[in-house]
Amino acid sequence: VGDVLGGVDILVHNAGGGRAHRSALAIPDDEWLDGLNLNYLASVRLDSLLVPGMLERRSGAIVHVSSAAVLTPVGPFLHYATAKAALETYSRGMSLELAPAGIRVNTVSPGRVASPGGV
Template sequence: MTTTESIERTQEFAGKRALVTGGTRGIGASVVRHLLDAGAEVLTTARSETSTLPQGATFVKADVGTHSGVEALASAAQEKLGGIDIVVHNAGGARPYEGVTAIPDEEWQGALDLNYLAAVRLDALLAPGMRERRSGAIIHVSSAAVLTPLAPYLHYTAAKAALENYSKGLALELAPFGIRVNTVSPGRTATPGGEETRKEWAEMSARTGGGSALTQADDSTPLGRDGLPEDIAQAVLFLVSDRASWLTASNLVVDGGEFPRG
């Protein structure tokens, strides 16, 4: 790459306004840092601010798993940035249970609210502005685990499966307005949230005697390592950039070959 090309690439998001949910640590924080480095103005959100918030980002405290949290975030984005050109729905998660029938109703609803409906609600508030400008890029962060769902996390993967289906439908509706909608599905990634998940999984395995579904998290990926937040962030940045101008309604699985598929 020439020096001129390098300069152009580092500022490829200059003038763009981006919103990243769950952007204070892990994958979200990496996405925020890369967008900032490439010239974007970035607003991010989480339920609480942490010391890992990337320098230069605007932070808004909000719980996107609630109607009021989503509405407050959309209002703040309009007030602070005047509109949004890039949306990365990264906030998500759920705790494991010992089986599908052990997952209580409130956990099913909570998983849907955070991992699926948060994106639906926020898109509904931000997409109209993108339609008026006839441009925009939306990324929904799903999970490669949707490909082989496990009972302890079925409420999570079911919500992510709904998110993927919704993402494709939204992409087709918004395409005539110049708005691209894609999904990124990470495999096992070395993040604080991932570490917490593995700890919970290990504790559950100890309680239940350890079944094959619970020990799959210990298997190595074909590429021999866990993913890094950087790996996922690079996929996100590609999809929101003009380099992916002919990509929409796609799902980019970034998993080191963890979930082979045809």
Template sequence: MTTIENGSEKRELTGKRALVTGGSRGIGAAVVRQLLDAGAEVLTTARSATSTVPEGATFVPADVRTRAGAEALAAAAQELFGGVDILVHNAGGARPYPGSSAIPDEEWQGALDLNYLASVWLDSLLTAGMRERRSGRIVHISSAAVPASTGPFLHYTAAKAALENYSRGLAKELAPFGIRVNTVSPGRVATPGGEATRELWAQLDVAPAGQDHAAVPLGRDGLPDDIADAVLFLVSDRASWLTGSNLFVDGGEFPRG
């Protein structure tokens, strides 16, 4: 979306500073590209850079699975950008196991660290500036599969369920400061990471029937830009009266109600 101001084109996020975790490929890279196209200055991170980090973004390596890693990333955002106006938590994931009882303790903790606590840590570190400015936008990326949790991914969906509950509570806490907090829950999306995870799941021979795009009512896998479109909407002024929401972008795959 663009607007015309004094005869010149102005992009809707011009002047905004954004941080996107897990932005080196897939959904995260699509979010970075769309924020850049909308005029934002974007800092993105992953454990290591790849050739798919969008051109124009500032990249710093970081491991947000630890409090120390989150603190280092927050310090980099402050040093490079002077703070952030938009925070998108995309880093996440977990490997499947034959069932919940087969998930090692360290994998339970790792799923919580990456898919839940990383957001808690970064939010607590970066919202101080948003509170002072009385403005900010936060988006947590969850999963549309949370209501249909299965044993092989129970550590992942349990962590995402905690993230969704936390996100709703944080939205209420920060609303008086003009900070909006929302969640996007993707369904089956065609990304390299997603395909690798589905291949591992298939090898376990425990995947329920219908785990392919034929099970999606709209008849196709999602694309990274489908999710990025939702994120861009939520961080824009077009969503100025939305906070505490969870936007499912799954082609109708997971019934809710």
């Protein structure tokens, strides 16, 4: 997939989002799963498609965009913060695994963004 145009050198994964609820206990199971799929597993899936080419070339850079919400998770968005915390743990593990092959993995955790979807 990633080698169609000669390969991917830099991958930035910036997907994210979640709907607010009254409290953490009010978040339904399907939204926990949706949050994990969008905010965490999408990065895992994209990496699994594109990292093999980076490994062949022994170079590359991956940036996963997380959120400062992992530092102060709040109930209405706990599903979002939990998934982003999983992404940060995954990114640290991948950085250790891929560094010997010349591939850097970093996480950027921006703060609150003033937008209709920003928390």
